[in-house]
Amino acid sequence: MLKQFIPDQYVKSVFEISVEQLKEQGVKGIITDLDNTLVEWDRADATERLIEWFDLLRAQGFQIVIVSNNNEKRVKHFADPHKITFIHSARKPLSKAFKTACKLMNLKREETVVIGDQLLTDILGGNRAGFQTILVVPVAQTDGFLTKFNRRIERRVFHTMKKRGLIEWENSDEKN
Numbered sequence: 001m002l003k004q005f006i007p008d009q010y011v012k013s014v015f016e017i018s019v020e021q022l023k024e025q026g027v028k029g030i031i032t033d034l035d036n037t038l039v040e041w042d043r044a045d046a047t048e049r050l051i052e053w054f055d056l057l058r059a060q061g062f063q064i065v066i067v068s069n070n071n072e073k074r075v076k077h078f079a080d081p082h083k084i085t086f087i088h089s090a091r092k093p094l095s096k097a098f099k100t101a102c103k104l105m106n107l108k109r110e111e112t113v114v115i116g117d118q119l120l121t122d123i124l125g126g127n128r129a130g131f132q133t134i135l136v137v138p139v140a141q142t143d144g145f146l147t148k149f150n151r152r153i154e155r156r157v158f159h160t161m162k163k164r165g166l167i168e169w170e171n172s173d174e175k176n
């Protein structure tokens with residue numbers, strides 16, 4: 001069961017994801033979470049750096065779809081100014097929204113990567129739907145709605161990831 005929670009890659013932020021490596025792997029599409037993956041959950045708009053990242057990805061030929069469990073108002077306000085396709089109220093970790101996003105891009109699963117900050121929604125959902133997954137450190141501390149059970153799973157997964165050398169930086173238990 002634990003295997004389903006292990007991402008293929010773990011990075012400190014989306015900006016650390018190697019575009020070159022994605023291209024080498026044949027990735028052409030990105031399904032990304034919004035809250036605490038791209039920006040803090042309470043930040044309404046994209047940052048300058050993020051807008052540059054979107055531009056870079058597009059210039060390199062990638063398609064992007066935001067798949068968020070948050071509501072339409074939040075996701076639309078964020079995505080529309082940058083003309084990014086989105087699926088709101090996605091009900092991750094259920095597979096449906098991931099598959100829909102993949103179809104919207106007209107890509108195969110192997111050509112698509114799922115990026116997110118939560119093991120129990122983004123990574124579990126992405127893995128179960130058969131995608132490559134990349135976990136990022138949350139942009140902001142979440143507001144503590146995770147249950148004790150969830151935290152225990154997360155701790156176990158992080159322990160396993162450390163043992164497998166998936167966490168390359170020091171003090172990986174701490175937020176930076």
Ligand SMILES: [Mg+2]
Nearest residue numbers: 033035036117
């Ligand atoms: Mg998130």
